[in-house]
Amino acid sequence: MMASPRITTPVTVIGGFLGAGKTTYLNHLLRNGPGRYAVLVNDFGAVNIDAGLIAKHDGETMTLTNGCVCCSIGSGFLDTLGRILDGGTRFDHIIIEASGVGDPWRIAEIALVEPSLRLNAVIVLADASRIGQLLAEQRVGDTVRGQFDRCNLILLNKIDLLDRATLDKARAELVALRPGVAIIETTAHTLPGLPDGISNPASRFAATDAADHECNFRRWAYRRDGVFDRDRLEAALGALPPQLLRLKGPCSVTEPAHPQLLQMVGRDWALTPVEPDSSNDNDILLVGIGTANLPPAATLDAILDAALIPPLTTTAELNRRAVTSNI
Amino acid sequence: MAQDTVVFSARKIVTMNASRPSATHVAVREGRIVAVGSQDEIASLGGGKVDDRFKDKVLLPGFVEGHSHIMEGMMWSLPYVGAFDRRSPEGKVVEGVPTIDTIVERLQHAEKAMTDPEAPLFAWGFDPLHIGSISLTRQDLDRVSTTRPIMVVHASFHISNVNTIVLQRAELDRTTNISGVVMGRDGEPSGEVQGIAARFRVFRVLGSNPLSGNLSVDDVNRYASSCCVQGVTTVTDLHNDLADQTIEVYRTASRRDDFSVRLVPAMASVSHSPDAGIAKIKALTATNNDKLHYGIVKLVVDGSIQGFTARLRWPGYHNGAQNGLWYIAPEELPGIVAAYHAAGIQMHIHTNGDEATEVAIEAVEAAQIATPKPDHRHTLQHCQMADAAQFKRMKALGICVNLFANHVYYWGDSHYDLTMGPERANRLDATGTALRTGVPFAIHSDAPVTPLSPLFTAWCAVNRVTSSGRVLGKDTEALTVQQALNAITVDAAYTLKLDHLVGSIETGKYADFVVLDADPLEVAPETIKDINIWGTVVGGIVREAPRA
């Protein structure tokens, strides 16, 4: 059966224990969002937006002059999200704050089953000064550890408060918990934008702390003519480095033969049938977003090339056909 | 004596006033009790109209249900598919359906009665633990309909079963890979759905969530009718966002003269920041009337024991299941508790597991040290696993407790076998420990989780027998009938700070009575749940319970 192509809205879930900096991050995204964001927060009171930037405030919902909307979840999360989906306004991104003791993956699962949504990322913040202690804490350790279980990106936050040795120790704790997951070190003033591929960082606000948006993420594009072998593709996707947060685009595979849309978030990926798009020059056009320390494009290209039929081997051919770029 | 005084005479009046335990006559004026005593004593008041319709009956103070929910009134608009008999608001005994076949039969019956072929069929009350851990599958529900969406909500309200058409419309299939969609042996979804993502998806294709629909006056009246059937004259709604629409419905319903129960809503702390919550409760309290009593707040710290979401101290769950969930973080709770405490607002704090109880006790202790408040009566709700040491701390801090006695019957076997093991299960809902340590306590149903029926709740606390017949800690934790009656009347009123108004039959209080066919203190303790309830008197107005 052919699934009809749908327009989907990306969803990013922001998790992390109390005090990790979720609210600061959400404030940052609301103010500097390069697109029209819908942001669902637990506590309106904590959102700190200059009165001049608020176009409308009706108790449950705050509309900003940049088009972003901030909704208070209260106790009715499902109703709040339902209202956003049914409200008639198309958002470029939906950002959901998980509660300080909540499991962000449980919320992220909504984007896996709601056809009008797709999962962009699960980002968990950690307060570098106390994450080590929290992970081992008797009452909340299991809750805190669980929050990292399925995230694709960790923001190790508040690093300006620490010396390098303490920071390395915190980092090591997280690496031990989630070997290989992408970690970005941040302070309240160097929080990144979303790894969402929206390439225009120009905010309608002259925010001074938006400068880091560009350099925190790197883009990688993979274009080829040809077909992936289904089994080798599976192996290749598994071999991609954890710094790659997302990968998406049309491709051809041996089984099923119909053109497919590949979508990968973290380690989860899926193929769904799509209509062939004649405007594409290539059979395969995958675009990935990774952290700034994403390995060189040639390294990534080589991993996927191994899944092609027949596998590409010569460097010349690779150089000829590979197209890579940074945002 | 004024001519508008009515003197009710009864075979016996059990007053629950320790200073005057029994009487035969009670005089009522303007909805309140003028005098209680013998015929001679009442005669000294000089007149009044005698009403002897209760001459063969026994009067007790109307029961006080200190922990139940308005959802009890909402659920009865839907078919009930629990394993145990349950009495409807119309007074009808709805038989339990303890097998898959009888569940399907009941649903088929309900389905046939529906006129709109597209409307979804919702049902409630199912618990696999009560039918030998057998699951209800989509194939079972497909026997009811393959075209009409069907959803059966479990007794816990956290899990549901749906039929194949719902799964198809929700596009949940063998490729779905989320934790809340349980797969069957055939690799396809079994129809069991739980968790936020699956619920969101299913409710979207069903077009509504029957559990979050707008409250109507009919729902409130159905709740009041159930109260009358069960002899309850003061009832809680112990977790409510108190949206404007709900407030309006409560105002409208409670102002009618024939509204037959006093309603005590607790604002859900989760729906407001403490500052906003405090302001809201204070504003609402100013609108209170005789039958509507705002003023308390509900905090939920952990989940449920049988759902393995309660937070347990070491060594945790008996079967090794991983520890449960915090709904409020242990380090966040003290701030919330301190704010409500300092504002003089009484808190009802849900703690099922003993680790959650510990965190709540610590939070109240810190609040008491920061802002000492005599007689705060903050009450731990459920508090099912507390040990003697925790009760002693509660006593020292002035904390009350409302114990979930019905759990002994409905999930006592699960606690014995799976969640707690024998030792801890035997002191489940430790009413005896509460008595020995002097912690003021009530007992409750948490309706609609278990049936609203204080006499049954008292029976559970007296007999401590599980649904399989196992007896749990009766020698050490059981109450006498007198003690159990205290816990469903005057002591339950104490946990709501309403014991100056209701909970006993004595001069000055509201004329709120339950009318029984027999005296619970005289019948065999194993039969107190079977005493027939004739009806209630609320504010002097007599209401015979409906019988269908």
Ligand SMILES: [Zn+2]
């Ligand atoms: Zn409850």
